[in-house]
Amino acid sequence: MGFYPHSADDVRKMVEKLRINNVDELFSSINKKKLNPEINLPEPLTENEAFEELKKLANMNFSDMICFTGAGSYDHYVPAIVDEISGRSEFYTAYTPYQAEVSQGTLQTIYEFQSMICALTGMEVSNASMYDGASALAESIIVAMNQKKKSNIVLIPENINPDYVKVIYTYIAGLDINVVRVPINKNGLLDINFLKNYQNIGQVGALVVQNPNFFGLMETQIDEIIKFKQENSIMLIGVVNPITLPVFKTAPDIDYDILTGEAQPLGMYRSFGGPYIGFIATKEKYLRKLPGRIVGMTDDTEGNRCFVLTLQAREQHIRRDKATSNICSNQALCATRAAVFMSVLGKQGMKELAFVNIQKARELMEILLKKGFELKYNGTFFNEFVVYCKNAADIHEKLLKKGIMLGIKLEDSSFLNMKDCLLICATEKSSLKNFEKLEKALDEVTI
Amino acid sequence: MGFYPHSADDVRKMVEKLRINNVDELFSSINKKKLNPEINLPEPLTENEAFEELKKLANMNFSDMICFTGAGSYDHYVPAIVDEISGRSEFYTAYTPYQAEVSQGTLQTIYEFQSMICALTGMEVSNASMYDGASALAESIIVAMNQKKKSNIVLIPENINPDYVKVIYTYIAGLDINVVRVPINKNGLLDINFLKNYQNIGQVGALVVQNPNFFGLMETQIDEIIKFKQENSIMLIGVVNPITLPVFKTAPDIDYDILTGEAQPLGMYRSFGGPYIGFIATKEKYLRKLPGRIVGMTDDTEGNRCFVLTLQAREQHIRRDKATSNICSNQALCATRAAVFMSVLGKQGMKELAFVNIQKARELMEILLKKGFELKYNGTFFNEFVVYCKNAADIHEKLLKKGIMLGIKLEDSSFLNMKDCLLICATEKSSLKNFEKLEKALDEVTI
Amino acid sequence: MKKLEKLIFEKSVQGSGTYRVSTSNSGAIINEIPDNLKRQDFDFPEVPENEVMRHFLKLSRLNFCVDEGFYPLGSCTMKYNPKINERVASLEGFNELHPLVPMDKCQGSLRLMYELSDYLKEILGMDSVSLQPVAGASGEMTGLKIIREYHKVKGNLHKKIIIMPDSAHGTNPASAMMAGFEVREVKSNDRGGVDIENLKSVIDDNVAGFMVTNPNTLGLYDENIEEIAALFHEKDALLYYDGANFNAIMGKVKPGDMGFDIVHLNLHKTFATPHGGGGPGAGPVGVKSKLSNFLPVPVISKKDNKYILDYSLQNSIGKVHAFYGNFAVLIKAYTYIRMLGKDGLRKSSEYAVLNANYIMERLKDKYSVPYKRTCMHEFVISAKKIKKETGISAMDIAKALLDKGYHAPTMYFPLIVEEALMIEPTETETLTTLDEFCQAMIEIYNMCYNNAEEMHSMPKNTPITRVDDVKAARNPKINYYKAKL
Amino acid sequence: MKKLEKLIFEKSVQGSGTYRVSTSNSGAIINEIPDNLKRQDFDFPEVPENEVMRHFLKLSRLNFCVDEGFYPLGSCTMKYNPKINERVASLEGFNELHPLVPMDKCQGSLRLMYELSDYLKEILGMDSVSLQPVAGASGEMTGLKIIREYHKVKGNLHKKIIIMPDSAHGTNPASAMMAGFEVREVKSNDRGGVDIENLKSVIDDNVAGFMVTNPNTLGLYDENIEEIAALFHEKDALLYYDGANFNAIMGKVKPGDMGFDIVHLNLHKTFATPHGGGGPGAGPVGVKSKLSNFLPVPVISKKDNKYILDYSLQNSIGKVHAFYGNFAVLIKAYTYIRMLGKDGLRKSSEYAVLNANYIMERLKDKYSVPYKRTCMHEFVISAKKIKKETGISAMDIAKALLDKGYHAPTMYFPLIVEEALMIEPTETETLTTLDEFCQAMIEIYNMCYNNAEEMHSMPKNTPITRVDDVKAARNPKINYYKAKL
Numbered sequence A, B: 001m002g003f004y005p006h007s008a009d010d011v012r013k014m015v016e017k018l019r020i021n022n023v024d025e026l027f028s029s030i031n032k033k034k035l036n037p038e039i040n041l042p043e044p045l046t047e048n049e050a051f052e053e054l055k056k057l058a059n060m061n062f063s064d065m066i067c068f069t070g071a072g073s074y075d076h077y078v079p080a081i082v083d084e085i086s087g088r089s090e091f092y093t094a095y096t097p098y099q100a101e102v103s104q105g106t107l108q109t110i111y112e113f114q115s116m117i118c119a120l121t122g123m124e125v126s127n128a129s130m131y132d133g134a135s136a137l138a139e140s141i142i143v144a145m146n147q148k149k150k151s152n153i154v155l156i157p158e159n160i161n162p163d164y165v166k167v168i169y170t171y172i173a174g175l176d177i178n179v180v181r182v183p184i185n186k187n188g189l190l191d192i193n194f195l196k197n198y199q200n201i202g203q204v205g206a207l208v209v210q211n212p213n214f215f216g217l218m219e220t221q222i223d224e225i226i227k228f229k230q231e232n233s234i235m236l237i238g239v240v241n242p243i244t245l246p247v248f249k250t251a252p253d254i255d256y257d258i259l260t261g262e263a264q265p266l267g268m269y270r271s272f273g274g275p276y277i278g279f280i281a282t283k284e285k286y287l288r289k290l291p292g293r294i295v296g297m298t299d300d301t302e303g304n305r306c307f308v309l310t311l312q313a314r315e316q317h318i319r320r321d322k323a324t325s326n327i328c329s330n331q332a333l334c335a336t337r338a339a340v341f342m343s344v345l346g347k348q349g350m351k352e353l354a355f356v357n358i359q360k361a362r363e364l365m366e367i368l369l370k371k372g373f374e375l376k377y378n379g380t381f382f383n384e385f386v387v388y389c390k391n392a393a394d395i396h397e398k399l400l401k402k403g404i405m406l407g408i409k410l411e412d413s414s415f416l417n418m419k420d421c422l423l424i425c426a427t428e429k430s431s432l433k434n435f436e437k438l439e440k441a442l443d444e445v446t447i
Numbered sequence C, D: 001m002k003k004l005e006k007l008i009f010e011k012s013v014q015g016s017g018t019y020r021v022s023t024s025n026s027g028a029i030i031n032e033i034p035d036n037l038k039r040q041d042f043d044f045p046e047v048p049e050n051e052v053m054r055h056f057l058k059l060s061r062l063n064f065c066v067d068e069g070f071y072p073l074g075s076c077t078m079k080y081n082p083k084i085n086e087r088v089a090s091l092e093g094f095n096e097l098h099p100l101v102p103m104d105k106c107q108g109s110l111r112l113m114y115e116l117s118d119y120l121k122e123i124l125g126m127d128s129v130s131l132q133p134v135a136g137a138s139g140e141m142t143g144l145k146i147i148r149e150y151h152k153v154k155g156n157l158h159k160k161i162i163i164m165p166d167s168a169h170g171t172n173p174a175s176a177m178m179a180g181f182e183v184r185e186v187k188s189n190d191r192g193g194v195d196i197e198n199l200k201s202v203i204d205d206n207v208a209g210f211m212v213t214n215p216n217t218l219g220l221y222d223e224n225i226e227e228i229a230a231l232f233h234e235k236d237a238l239l240y241y242d243g244a245n246f247n248a249i250m251g252k253v254k255p256g257d258m259g260f261d262i263v264h265l266n267l268h269k270t271f272a273t274p275h276g277g278g279g280p281g282a283g284p285v286g287v288k289s290k291l292s293n294f295l296p297v298p299v300i301s302k303k304d305n306k307y308i309l310d311y312s313l314q315n316s317i318g319k320v321h322a323f324y325g326n327f328a329v330l331i332k333a334y335t336y337i338r339m340l341g342k343d344g345l346r347k348s349s350e351y352a353v354l355n356a357n358y359i360m361e362r363l364k365d366k367y368s369v370p371y372k373r374t375c376m377h378e379f380v381i382s383a384k385k386i387k388k389e390t391g392i393s394a395m396d397i398a399k400a401l402l403d404k405g406y407h408a409p410t411m412y413f414p415l416i417v418e419e420a421l422m423i424e425p426t427e428t429e430t431l432t433t434l435d436e437f438c439q440a441m442i443e444i445y446n447m448c449y450n451n452a453e454e455m456h457s458m459p460k461n462t463p464i465t466r467v468d469d470v471k472a473a474r475n476p477k478i479n480y481y482k483a484k485l
């Protein structure tokens, strides 16, 4: 089944108008020997058949496992209104809003997204979205390092999402940026002494802090970090989970220069890893250094308030090889989803969401401690934490057979020295029932 | 979680404006002893919790059984575009289109529905929808009998959907209408001789013919039925499955006075029996006798073509106890779905749909015959047919355990004398894979 | 510029439909159909999926809907339809379920129906509930057939009269007619309630029942309801409660406590299920225990910890729907009740009533309020005086509201108020919306006296201007293909 | 009357949000957070769900979209997005799947990705595919990093130049910059293709690669492509194919057969996944076998009849996305390919090209076509002459189209054509739509000469009139809460 509507009669009319004999004449620029090649594809399907095929594939996944796993992808409830609005043709079948006169829907929505990201992060300005949290961080580092032209070192602690680090390495390959990893202390936080004693400090352009970090821990050494960054005129890049921000300190109390992160928790399904949505918020003074789209407020010729893609002089289609980034299509529909999510939860809902996540993670922790696990790090955590016990890998495996994914093994995630450590996550969706199932399963597998 | 937005401050302002002390003062007309009674309901839920509860209930159903069952509810594929359009707020959160100026969306859609129902049925006019096929038939009978004031008998063959018959009895209770059942012949069709020899013919106002009938059979005695009805000036009411009509003879070749039926196959899910949608089409001369809403074309004051609820003088809000029916809210969104379904399939798709259903039913029949079932009736059928074998009930039961519902036992459906007969259905969704599963399961249970 | 849309038929081009139901050559099967049963060619649109989408998208935008704005349509309770309801009703476990699966294969649906029945019993003060009726009018017919059957069983065949107020909704007399009853009206008194003296004069032994809403169609609560109930019960007549106005009293008072024997509810009003542009709705019927046996079958019962479709009711009136009613609508109402709980339902009604009184208070100096009382969830104003003074009718005012981006109130109903406009805000509107609406109403009032001419030509900003109803009815065009027949 | 919508912030009323994440008193937990980590109060909207719905519904209506009408936006391939794709992508089995589940728990997703990679390999004539890049530009960066790594592994660190035509899309040079390359432009010849002589003069041993689309951004197919490829391959430079224009040649010719080493596709163009108002898209990258080892990890492999996430590529450039790319977008492209099959894809391109040529033919007497050749799926016209004669610019023409209910063509791109308008109809439009569009273009042409003044003030029927870009950029207002900081 295809989606090209011409009847045979239509084609005849058109071919006549073009004074050709058949459509293939239009392809005469193509080397005859290469034209109309064999392509080995399955037979075409009707809609019904396609649906059945895809359902079959979907059902081969174990999406209904009880999943106490975060590590960059979180199981939050998506309010139905989010799907309903982002499912409106007007949002999802529009192109990038180049023609402002017929794109105020997307433009105003993105403006509202930007404003809410600013409100949550406490920063002054935000862009319209990035591909995901990892690329947002990578591009943030490039922005920061471009501010510090004479420096070529970015400090990245060991407690940062390891997949983000991989993306950073790819992005900076070929650019004059070097990564120096900051070790972590026994509390799972970055080793502040390493910073204080770091020799090449003159070369350092930026420091990255993930907060909560990959182990779920909130950074408590903020005052020292701020002091370090201010004394050495280093750009401070924060990587945050946006749903922590209604509760935890952020800018301007923390002097971040750039605050970036993954907004998947704001209304995106886990969806096997994408589409997600990165955000970058910064101080006004760096506005013109931002990558990606930015929507600004202005007037039309009749004086109506309206919105438009602005500061395009930064972008690839104007500045070409001098642009702040190559990003063009971004994740606008995800930003729309996030805007609806934040709007419908509102201030109270966003606070409750943070509270419940904190609460649930503590309940889950209690269960695990009771069953013999130990906390790897003491400290304040949000909805993730690391536990260990001597046969964690084995327990993890056995629970999987029972339909429970008890986090990830840190050993598998580039933390080779963290054998028998699991990174665990609870959210508002972690129901009492699932906790009970976990307890029961743990009892069974640990005998 | 509720949906009333007033803040405490709003309430204070409003209460002040009304010069009352609290909201309960507004309820002072209510007997104090009866005010604010205890109500035993479960605790309120958040959206997430409600979703989990409902998912639990949904999962308690065995909706994924392989289901070779029709009997008034059919497993047809619903194109995604049908959900997408009927899921637009503009359609599903509107009221009945009383204000034509702001309801042209629904009005034109219903006009198109009416027109396509007319095109399919071959009748001249159609109404906007009825509650379901059963009530549409019941109301059709009342319309017909009102045309024949001196008669009080309606002839209803035994091969009609038994649930429809039950609804007819309820509807006519208290009215001066009597049902006489027409026996069926050995081919499962109505006994034409019974009609010819019927004594009280002068009392007969209408004859109902279901085509295909409850056993899936097409009526072949059409010429004799037409002759009978014309000679005796009886109203002929046809009950049809709309998806048969691209292939099978209908009005005006068959002189139906009213053609009614269930349009569930046109884009409604089976949904445990509802919402479905009845339709009634008739000759123009009976237009003003129709129950329910009717949309007509007209102009606005500027001469734009537009649509409006018309012929309201028939309806309850004008005619009150002299109305053609009490129906008010009907099944408008279902009519919208049917309109989209028919539009997207279009002429070719509707033909293919009929063809494939005929084809699949024959393939299924072959399998069953091969496995030892016999056809109860010989004759032309659409997508349903009756088979029997001596331990059909037992096989039916055993297949259920294997996740296959091989039709319904006719014995359970008021056909007490049809022990060991199953009414079976195939549709375009009956896949080869499911046929194979059936074959395999049959081999296992019949050993 | 009016943004109208062509008809789907006008977009049809032969051979241009893109949808395929079959990839194989399915047409050959036609040879197995006897020629004398075959149909010849027929008219039908041929439009590609892309254009079908655009067509209905554009049509949709010609509608006003509650997700767009304020819909103060009295008697219709156009409250917000929570989006979660649409999500749960489309779960595959519900919508792909055949109604005739064996009972052990549909325990989820049955349990939902069983529990919903229970909740409604609690809320209504009734003893049994049928979820089968699919709309208000369907519930009415069901209830009236029960009344008929009740008297029949008792041998009281002479009880052929249903009394109802002159303010009754049109479906009430029409339903009574469909159940084989005759209608007798009782007058309303000057408080908008039933005139007890008049009632006494019309009541007699032939009366089978009384049908009323309370609050009634004026939005007023009849404080004599218990006395009225007693008058009917004395004659062994049954009291029927039309639940269209139930949004006023959820959790505040139970119809069962007022003395009613039978109630229907409109789930598509009070319980937030969407109206769909005219359905599908659901009109469950609750009855007192003496009538439980008369309900339509099946009802949902519990037996050995299993939920069953129970067909065993002795005096059942039969069936009013081929299966069990509009099941998907029931899912939505169930979800709504579960989310709100007791307090949420009660507060919903309280705010609905507060909102109505607030608007009435703000408008009463401009528009005359025929009954000077606290109203319940809605109230009626009359444009009679305005019409006399300016020539502007209730209709003109309604149309002017459309132009300001509001849906119109219900017009010319109930019939006992001249130039009636019935306003029902519901609880889901914000104070800002209410204030803006009042402001619009006041502007319109001023316009009646300052610029009457303009008022007659409203609406102007809508997709079309006023329609020619008369033309539509005189020469009905209801089938595009008609000309070709 | 302009139907604008307030900001969500302007609808906020303290305490009026209705959404609850928790029914219990969850706030107490705050006491377990150390004071020095706690945030003080913050600004955020408080709006009830009802009003949130209305807000975004009204906003949505201010957008033009492909489900509303014709979108001849060159280079963007705004074809119809089949609704089935949305349905399958929202299956719970896909969208509730955590990306880090063990591989035996996600075989459905892996198989889909594996098969999609296979299909794309077939369609492209490439040997390996990565589905990880999430947009065209993301694919470009991936491809260029591969080029860089390829030369690095070979020890050719001096290869720092990427050549591209002067007609290249802005992302191409920007991507080259992000991969640490310098850009060198090659001129276009008078047929719109690469000027071979000029190419020979700019090519040298420092060249790492060549980046081009074919058909190029003028919609023209470069018949010298194989010769060009040979010139680069001689220097061990790699050829990169920007697949933005692939809708012209699906099933007609494979980039691999033209001589390309690396290709990206825009699934959100050619493969009918919706554009979402600016993403999410997907930009898979295919490479010839010598580059397979350089792809981002993981790729999907098959081992012992199981699909696996394969991290074993020796020279992998690493990762370009935290997980595996925009998986949900991949589902849609997969479904599209499965439905159309080989013939469907080929016909899509044929009709896309036919449609473009048909419009060009109908417009060429009015609007000047800079390159007089058969075009492929799109073509560029120039308003240079019109501008000189009437003062009407390409921008004015584009805005006039908005007023007639069409989206505008791409304007002022490619840069080598003055007053460029680039028109791409796609295959999903009907002949009626094409004819009506041509008619509109001709009317606009006539208006340029008859009523130039009017042309400058277009559009008028849109939600807003032309915007003040300069004001927006001069004093950027991009955060509502900014004033309060």
Ligand SMILES: Cc1ncc(COP(=O)(O)O)c(C=O)c1O
Residues within 6 Å of the ligand: B327, B328, B329, C075, C076, C135, C136, C137, C138, C169, C171, C172, C213, C217, C242, C244, C245, C266, C281, C283
């Ligand atoms: C008072 C009253 N009764 C009955 C009805 C009929 O309800 P339905 O339209 O659901 O049949 C209505 C509906 O408008 C009503 O307002």
Ligand SMILES: Cc1ncc(COP(=O)(O)O)c(C=O)c1O
Residues within 6 Å of the ligand: A327, A328, A329, D075, D076, D135, D136, D137, D138, D169, D171, D172, D213, D217, D242, D244, D245, D266, D281, D283
């Ligand atoms: C020729 C060309 N190359 C590259 C791109 C960039 O694609 P994306 O927006 O998906 O990053 C585009 C998109 O407009 C394009 O037209």
